Amino acid sequence: MTDESTVPAPALRISLRDRAPEFYRSLLDASRAAIAGLADPVVTELVNLRASQINGCAFCLDRHASDARAKGEQEHRLDTLAAWRETPYFTARERAALALTESVTLVAETRVPNAVFDEAAKHFSEAELAHLIALICAINALNRVGVTSRLTPAPKR
Template sequence: MTTKISERLDLTKLSSAAYTTMGRLYATADKAAEEAGLESTLRYLVQIRASQINGCAFCIDMHTIDARNAGETEQRIYALNAWRETPFFSERERAALELTEAVTLVHDGQVPDEVYERSLKVFGEEQLAQLIWVIVTINSYNRLAIAQRLVPGNHAPASSS
């Protein structure tokens, strides 16, 4: 049984200047993260995990497609909800996922010092700064997509970077 989901306001048209600015922020954050040495697969894992936590089907669909296109495996994508319980993720990825969860769930106790310190140790200042921007921008886009009820299933894969 397929459920029809109706989209709401089209913010790309009704507030195009703000939406365009958001798109530039997202692209700038992603490019800065890439230039700082954060791998595309790590960025996709972060984007998928935040989208899972936020319940954003549109972004989960988009970023899993892009992750697979960039070489991410099905096994790791499927296990992402339970990343702590698997041997599939590196220390770097684990630190990024832990920070993603803390920032995404900031209402559950802020970002604990031990999570921040572990992330700083693994990434260093420059990469950590860029990683935080990746997390913040995907959380913002999750909220926009959910508020608009964007319908998943029509994403064309991005070129891998």
């Protein structure tokens, strides 16, 4: 068994923050605008985490798990988020947001079925739903930047 502290992280391929700063800032601004319009910190972090799990973005997983904990999210919910359908820990509103997150994240496969969209529309106002969709799109874009560039979390001390 290898000591994880000795395994080097993959090398950063390229920094979009440094090489395409206007684009990178615009992604962050889009994410902030979606978060502000949704105004639901719990759903925000669940959405960010679930999309990041699906996309395998280590940087975003680390960041949003830390953010969720800082906002008081419970460990058992974070521990079971990948299997949210099989747990009793999430509200109907959170489940609708998670289902929409998965469907939008996997849009090439799912085409976002009416049933998924309609369920989300039952739990979110039109303005909230628009911002939820914007948030899902923003985190997916950020995940793609993180995965493509090999952005990694900072080592924990």
